[in-house]
Amino acid sequence: MALCNFFLLLLIVSSLSLSVQGNRNFNKLKPSLKYSFSFPLTSHRLSHPDSPATLLPSLVSATRRKPNPNPGSLNKPSAYKSSFKYSVALIVSLPIGTPPQSQSMVLDTGSQLSWIQCHNKTVAKLPPASFDPSLSSTFSVLPCNHPLCKPRIPDFTLPTDCDQNRLCHYSYFYADGTLAEGNLVREKITFSRLQSTPPLILGCARDTGAAEGILGMNLGRLSFSSQAKISKFSYCVPLRRKLAKVPPVGTFYLGENPYSGGFRYVDLLTFDRSQSQQMPNFDAAAYTVVMEGIRIGGKRLNISRAVFRPDPSGAGQTMIDSGTEYTFLMEDAYVKVREEIVRLVGPSKVKQGYVYGGALDLCFNGDPVAMGRPIGDVVLEMEKGVEIVVEKEKVFTDVGSGVHCLSIGRSQLLGVESNIIGNVHQQNLWVEFDLVNRRVGFGRAECNMSA
Ligand SMILES: *[C@@H]1O[C@H](CO)[C@@H](O)[C@H](O)[C@H]1NC(C)=O
Ligand SMILES: *[C@@H]1O[C@H](CO)[C@@H](O)[C@H](O)[C@H]1NC(C)=O
Numbered sequence: 336m337a338l339c340n341f342f343l344l345l346l347i348v349s350s351l352s353l354s355v356q357g358n359r360n361f362n363k364l365k366p367s368l369k370y371s372f373s374f375p376l377t378s379h380r381l382s383h384p385d386s387p388a389t390l391l392p393s394l395v396s397a398t399r400r401k402p403n404p405n406p407g408s409l410n411k412p413s414a415y416k417s418s419f420k421y422s423v424a425l426i427v428s429l430p431i432g433t434p435p436q437s438q439s440m441v442l443d444t445g446s447q448l449s450w451i452q453c454h455n456k457t458v459a460k461l462p463p464a465s466f467d468p469s470l471s472s473t474f475s476v477l478p479c480n481h482p483l484c485k486p487r488i489p490d491f492t493l494p495t496d497c498d499q500n501r502l503c504h505y506s507y508f509y510a511d512g513t514l515a516e517g518n519l520v521r522e523k524i525t526f527s528r529l530q531s532t533p534p535l536i537l538g539c540a541r542d543t544g545a546a547e548g549i550l551g552m553n554l555g556r557l558s559f560s561s562q563a564k565i566s567k568f569s570y571c572v573p574l575r576r577k578l579a580k581v582p583p584v585g586t587f588y589l590g591e592n593p594y595s596g597g598f599r600y601v602d603l604l605t606f607d608r609s610q611s612q613q614m615p616n617f618d619a620a621a622y623t624v625v626m627e628g629i630r631i632g633g634k635r636l637n638i639s640r641a642v643f644r645p646d647p648s649g650a651g652q653t654m655i656d657s658g659t660e661y662t663f664l665m666e667d668a669y670v671k672v673r674e675e676i677v678r679l680v681g682p683s684k685v686k687q688g689y690v691y692g693g694a695l696d697l698c699f700n701g702d703p704v705a706m707g708r709p710i711g712d713v714v715l716e717m718e719k720g721v722e723i724v725v726e727k728e729k730v731f732t733d734v735g736s737g738v739h740c741l742s743i744g745r746s747q748l749l750g751v752e753s754n755i756i757g758n759v760h761q762q763n764l765w766v767e768f769d770l771v772n773r774r775v776g777f778g779r780a781e782c783n784m785s786a
Pocket of ligand 1: 455
């Protein structure tokens with residue numbers, strides 16, 4: 336049923352002007368050709384009874400614990416220690432396999448390898464609607480002798496080994512210590528009877544208790560966008576509404592976005608491989624933009640622009656990440672933001688010594704509407720005059736028990752050396768990742784298509 340609706344939607348919305356027959360043609364898909372597929376996108380808090388810490392592959396902490404054998408490598412995995420990675424996640428359902436099975440996946444512009452939750456007949460309790468490989472004619476496993484299965488290949492950080500069935504096995508730990516594991520496989524993403532990707536390398540997770548997989552969309556060569564040679568993609572995150580009876584539904588586009596005429600673009604900041612290899616703190620696969628400054632209620636904070644740009648070690652890059660909930664700033668910028676917010680709201684309302692989730696350390700007792708009034712909008716200024724406006728209603732986040740925290744946290748507490756613009760500040764905004772022209776576009780929008 337859900338699948339039927341999906342195809343109906345696809346028929347209505349897609350303005351496909353490209354005929355793709357089989358893999359060969361798709362492989363040769365020229366970025367200049369216009370194609371457009373749209374999918375519903377919802378944002379919801381991931382809460383799994385079996386793995387409460389959410390889907391957090393703590394790869395960064397894993398590599399931190401061990402000295403990095405290749406410190407300049409391109410492959411800083413982008414997962415953080417905090418459970419804010421994927422806490423409120425953007426979810427899309429993609430039709431996977433032949434015939435297609437609809438699979439929910441976390442849309443993550445900050446990670447590389449995609450994976451799906453695979454059905455394991457030996458485990459009685461299954462996550463709902465996990466992928467059943469035995470029903471797909473295009474499913475295949477990656478054998479051990481595949482180059483990707485060698486541990487420590489340069490841009491692939493998943494620890495892999497060869498299992499007793501000579502299959503490429505990977506495993507990693509969630510933030511809460513839960514082991515996630517599975518095999519690397521190849522499978523197609525099927526858009527319609529005639530349109531599908533070539534078989535892409537994906538992780539096929541054994542029952543982890545999680546309902547969603549991950550759609551890795553960063554610039555790394557194994558991401559979904561890279562493997563499928565997607566020219567551009569975009570999304571519109573609907574405004575979260577706590578008491579909504581029907582969850583708000585936004586949109587995810589692969590290919591052309593019919594609304595892009597009104598978008599304003601900033602260039603992606605890129606370094607060549609040899610440069611970025613000298614920058615141990617730089618995530619070369621992230622969508623890095625140039626931020627210029629921050630205004631609060633019309634006042635430009637005195638923050639050096641250098642704080643938003645990678646230094647010679649790569650620390651300080653500013654990235655757009657759909658997989659992180661809140662926005663995080665490097666120390667010198669955070670301190671200025673904090674100071675101004677405290678000054679405007681009033682120091683007496685600060686909940687002293689309180690830190691939410693280990694990363695939001697400016698929290699208040701009080702009515703968020705009253706607190707927002709003296710603050711006004713917070714504006715993240717990008718290059719070329721492009722701005723992300725955080726309306727005063729979104730400046731604070733309700734963490735329960737009458738406590739509201741600034742929705743901007745300290746990168747240091749998260750254990751990262753970058754500025755991250757999270758999905759809470761991408762609500763009611765088109766964000767387009769134009770991979771051919773290496774730029775990111777923004778356009779204000781009303782994203783709730785279900786209204
Ligand atoms: C299914 O799960 C069991 C127990 O976790 C595991 O031993 C087995 O290898 C899994 N089978 C597949 C096909 O993943
Ligand atoms: C801005 O900050 C710099 C360095 O922190 C300081 O030297 C300068 O005086 C400040 N400017 C204003 C107008 O406060």
